[in-house]
Amino acid sequence: MINNTKEYLEQAGALLKGHFLLTSGRHAGQYMQCAKVMQYPAYTEHIAKVIAHGFKDCEIDIVIAPAVGGIVIGYELAKALGVKSIFAERVMGKMTLRRGFEIPKGAKIVIAEDVITTGLSISDVKEIVTAYDGVLVGVGVIVDRTGGEIDVGTKLVSAYSQKILSYTEDECPFCKEGSVPVKPGSRGLS
Numbered sequence: 001m002i003n004n005t006k007e008y009l010e011q012a013g014a015l016l017k018g019h020f021l022l023t024s025g026r027h028a029g030q031y032m033q034c035a036k037v038m039q040y041p042a043y044t045e046h047i048a049k050v051i052a053h054g055f056k057d058c059e060i061d062i063v064i065a066p067a068v069g070g071i072v073i074g075y076e077l078a079k080a081l082g083v084k085s086i087f088a089e090r091v092m093g094k095m096t097l098r099r100g101f102e103i104p105k106g107a108k109i110v111i112a113e114d115v116i117t118t119g120l121s122i123s124d125v126k127e128i129v130t131a132y133d134g135v136l137v138g139v140g141v142i143v144d145r146t147g148g149e150i151d152v153g154t155k156l157v158s159a160y161s162q163k164i165l166s167y168t169e170d171e172c173p174f175c176k177e178g179s180v181p182v183k184p185g186s187r188g189l190s
Contacts, residue, residue, distance in 0.1 A: 048076035054157030
């Protein structure tokens with residue numbers, strides 16, 4: 001399968017440069033704003049098919065995504081795999097299923113996310129899968145910001161992978177220059 005993800009990310013202007021506060025709490029000079037690429041349904045559909053291709057030999061029942069960033073790619077990935085799509089939401093800081101969503105015991109699950117840096121949101125969704133006695137088959141992401149270095153404890157399929165340096169606040173070179181980071185992500189929205 002041809003993978004045009006990098007081209008689509010560039011065309012959509014998804015790679016931002018500046019000083020950013022990531023969802024993980026780390027700082028970076030680049031930010032991958034996948035919402036910009038997901039505003040184009042044809043791009044999103046193609047990217048979901050690239051991820052789905054990585055799971056072609058797997059049996060999957062449900063795709064679950066963390067809200068907000070994972071919902072669109074989760075839906076498109078579920079469509080490409082021909083399975084159900086659900087999403088988890090943070091309630092009082094804890095990821096949970098709402099809206100009548102359930103995971104049947106033994107259901108084979110793929111977690112979908114837009115971007116992975118530390119894997120925190122994925123870890124939170126894994127807890128839900130475990131609590132419902134689901135079987136985690138793997139994780140599918142649009143962008144792996146670790147360049148393949150992250151270990152999510154299961155199969156990881158990314159449509160695009162690039163090592164993007166990130167820093168703690170104390171070691172951040174941008175902070176040392178007096179720059180104040182911006183937080184473009186969705187965590188913490190009310």
